[in-house]
Amino acid sequence: MSNFKFLDEKKVPLLVGWAERFLQNEAVKETMPEVDECVQQAKNILASALDGSFAGLLASAVHCNSQIKDIWSMTILLFQAQLGKMAAAATGDVRLLGHRMSLFVTRVQIALNRKKVGYEFVQVEVHGQKSEILVKSNPVYKKIPVLIHQGKPVCESTIIVEYIDEMWTSEPHILPSHPFDRAVARFWATYIDDKLLALLKALAVEAAEESSKAETVDQVTEVLQLLEDAFAECSHGKDCFGGDTIGYVDIVLGSCLGWIKAVEEMENVRLLDEKKVPLLVGWAERFLQDKAVKEVTPEIDEYVQYAKMISASAR
Amino acid sequence: MAEEVKLLGRRLSPFSTRVAIALNVKEVSYEFVKVEIFGQKSEILLECNPVYKKIPVLIHHGKPICESMIILQYIDDVWTRNPSILPSHPYYRAIARFWVTYIDNNLLITIWGMMMAASKEAAKEAAGRAAEILQTLEEAFKQCSQGKDFFGGDAIGYLDIALGSFLGPLKAGEKLSNVEIFDEKTVPLLVGWAERFSKLDAVKEVLADAEEYIEMVQSMNDGVPTV
Numbered sequence: 001m002s003n004f005k006f007l008d009e010k011k012v013p014l015l016v017g018w019a020e021r022f023l024q025n026e027a028v029k030e031t032m033p034e035v036d037e038c039v040q041q042a043k044n045i046l047a048s049a050l051d052g053s054f055a056g057l058l059a060s061a062v063h064c065n066s067q068i069k070d071i072w073s074m075t076i077l078l079f080q081a082q083l084g085k086m087a088a089a090a091t092g093d094v095r096l097l098g099h100r101m102s103l104f105v106t107r108v109q110i111a112l113n114r115k116k117v118g119y120e121f122v123q124v125e126v127h128g129q130k131s132e133i134l135v136k137s138n139p140v141y142k143k144i145p146v147l148i149h150q151g152k153p154v155c156e157s158t159i160i161v162e163y164i165d166e167m168w169t170s171e172p173h174i175l176p177s178h179p180f181d182r183a184v185a186r187f188w189a190t191y192i193d194d195k196l197l198a199l200l201k202a203l204a205v206e207a208a209e210e211s212s213k214a215e216t217v218d219q220v221t222e223v224l225q226l227l228e229d230a231f232a233e234c235s236h237g238k239d240c241f242g243g244d245t246i247g248y249v250d251i252v253l254g255s256c257l258g259w260i261k262a263v264e265e266m267e268n269v270r271l272l273d274e275k276k277v278p279l280l281v282g283w284a285e286r287f288l289q290d291k292a293v294k295e296v297t298p299e300i301d302e303y304v305q306y307a308k309m310i311s312a313s314a315r
Numbered sequence: 316m317a318e319e320v321k322l323l324g325r326r327l328s329p330f331s332t333r334v335a336i337a338l339n340v341k342e343v344s345y346e347f348v349k350v351e352i353f354g355q356k357s358e359i360l361l362e363c364n365p366v367y368k369k370i371p372v373l374i375h376h377g378k379p380i381c382e383s384m385i386i387l388q389y390i391d392d393v394w395t396r397n398p399s400i401l402p403s404h405p406y407y408r409a410i411a412r413f414w415v416t417y418i419d420n421n422l423l424i425t426i427w428g429m430m431m432a433a434s435k436e437a438a439k440e441a442a443g444r445a446a447e448i449l450q451t452l453e454e455a456f457k458q459c460s461q462g463k464d465f466f467g468g469d470a471i472g473y474l475d476i477a478l479g480s481f482l483g484p485l486k487a488g489e490k491l492s493n494v495e496i497f498d499e500k501t502v503p504l505l506v507g508w509a510e511r512f513s514k515l516d517a518v519k520e521v522l523a524d525a526e527e528y529i530e531m532v533q534s535m536n537d538g539v540p541t542v
Contacts, residue, residue, distance in 0.1 A: 140417060154409045156416055166405035179392035182379045189383055191366060
């Protein structure tokens with residue numbers, strides 16, 4: 001197949017002689033397949049285990065004598081082809097169904113950007129008549145975000161972020177590596193989604209009495225205080241919840257910052273108060289400057305306008 | 316080497332049962348510490364889960380891990396020997412996580428509704444919603460099991476444990492609200508799965524049956540069980 005002579009009389013004469021005698025032995029002749037059969041079997045295995053294009057690449061590699069000087073360069077070439085094939089399979093065909101103003105969608109975009117995964121952003125309708133592609137790929141909830149990878153949909157923002165981390169295993173890692181730290185990160189992400197989101201939504205888009213709003217603001221302040229402690233626990237003195245680099249909790253909480261700041265403006269309150277949550281304030285500034293984050297995070301004004309639109313249409 | 320593993324929980328908490336089953340699946344020895352969750356909560360619980368003050372809490376090497384499904388993933392991450400709790404491929408892991416979130420956000424409240432309904436109408440409504448959800452899970456079983464015995468395939472996994480721990484409350488709910496929704500005609504695959512699940516060694520000792528839940532509900536005084 002490779003046009004190489006491994007059993008070269010000049011290099012390994014004793015082995016060549018031995019091989020000839022061995023293959024003549026009755027017990028061996030009966031059981032050993034013919035060379036042609038082995039070649040065909042190899043081709044069959046390649047064609048079925050990988051798709052046709054890789055088999056073609058392999059076939060052309062082993063027949064291209066000028067590129068292959070020795071067994072090692074052939075091995076390296078095959079290994080690189082395999083990695084290339086795996087990378088192509090992993091990154092090819094990534095689509096994100098979403099809407100720019102959804103913080104859940106922003107989470108997924110940040111994760112994809114952190115991993116430098118190219119994707120097609122498909123803006124879908126979520127209010128009124130929902131887009132068909134959304135209904136088809138998320139029939140249970142009909143909600144965004146939906147990540148469609150190799151034709152298969154993955155739903156729920158935090159599940160998608162974990163999927164991205166598990167599918168594209170190169171650095172930077174999103175979840176921490178130690179099991180206990182992973183459990184802690186998942187705990188705070190669950191807490192954020194359980195406690196913070198409903199409060200922000202209530203302040204941003206729901207019409208309510210001033211006294212009730214004041215109470216909600218107090219609750220947000222309590223939640224942020226707890227997250228300030230969580231930051232101290234998780235960051236180990238470094239810049240992010242994830243330590244040196246943006247991680248799971250950074251993404252889950254960081255995607256809420258736009259809404260937090262919009263609510264501050266709309267309600268004329270200070271939620272991210274330097275005096276009460278100095279670590280979070282510092283973290284928020286750094287987070288929003290990150291390249292993976294900046295380009296997908298709308299301006300505060302856009303959130304304010306969007307909130308007004310939602311609450312107006314709700315009445 | 317004996318590692319110190321403690322599970323703060325209660326037999327009748329399905330969330331606590333999830334963790335017990337996972338530890339059994341991995342053949343990890345642990346000390347079960349029954350804690351008070353009604354009225355005056357146990358001090359160890361308040362210390363280990365100050366944020367939510369809820370069970371289960373797994374304590375490993377002196378460090379607490381909270382939230383049942385987070386604990387299951389922790390167990391799978393630490394005790395890496397077979398069988399695995401989560402599937403190995405990221406896509407199937409995402410599917411398992413999706414269905415567990417679905418169960419936790421949708422099914423549980425309907426089961427609770429069936430068990431604690433104040434009126435016949437409320438019970439019927441909860442049962443109706445539960446029946447719809449079970450229908451969706453019947454389809455999910457087809458998708459996940461791929462013709463095998465469990466959601467996890469040949470062996471129980473993340474989704475089996477999450478749903479299976481609620482079989483007792485579900486059946487109790489049926490009896491208490493006098494409706495049948497978990498039956499062979501409407502959800503045959505799930506019924507078959509439930510039978511197989513309940514018989515497993517890792518499950519049978521720790522899975523409380525419907526009768527125990529009925530007794531708990533009937534003993535309640537102002538919403539607090541007295542058994």
